[in-house]
Amino acid sequence: AQTVTQSQPEMSVQEAETVTLSCTYDTSENNYYLFWYKQPPSRQMILVIRQEAYKQQNATENRFSVNFQKAAKSFSLKISDSQLGDTAMYFCAFMKLNSGNTPLVFGKGTRLSVIA
């Protein structure tokens, strides 16, 4: 079974600074996707970024980028120019690829606070 570990229960960052959230996973699969989701105080889960395991290039979405290290099974999220609206719980998630889609396996989350 796959597991996802987020070792930082809480983090804080000053507004406009950069922060990196860590995520490691354990799997014997070779084909999979990795995701970062954001859950603000409203509790709506919002997809931030995704990475296909077969791609060597790290995914980027505006101020959000990932550092995907497949051999190390590491998938960290970097937030640049942090904004107050980035305050949220961040969840790392894994999905293996079979002949069809499969459910996500989530980490326990990192609570990020952006401080003015």
Add this chain to the structure above:
Amino acid sequence: SQTIHQWPATLVQPVGSPLSLECTVEGTSNPNLYWYRQAAGRGLQLLFYSVGIGQISSEVPQNLSASRPQDRQFILSSKKLLLSDSGFYLCAWSGASGTLYEQYFGPGTRLTVT
């Protein structure tokens, strides 16, 4: 564009009462559908998922059940609620198998069992 709805938004129910939470998706056909539960301060636990009408896979044995009476409707039920059923319930959808791997979540239902 696709949208996903959940209701009710909040619910307070006594122990032993029945439960019915509803989730509907608009703007897509034959989606995969999922029910998750999030206990306070914890991650998401997958409860059920469905790849088609009448096809339900259960991930965690419990007193909850799920049904999919229509292509874009997913219902979470219980005949008798337990205190441990309290939590935040999230419904999610993804594209039909082989497409749109991302899961998109509804706004959630906060359930308190008293």
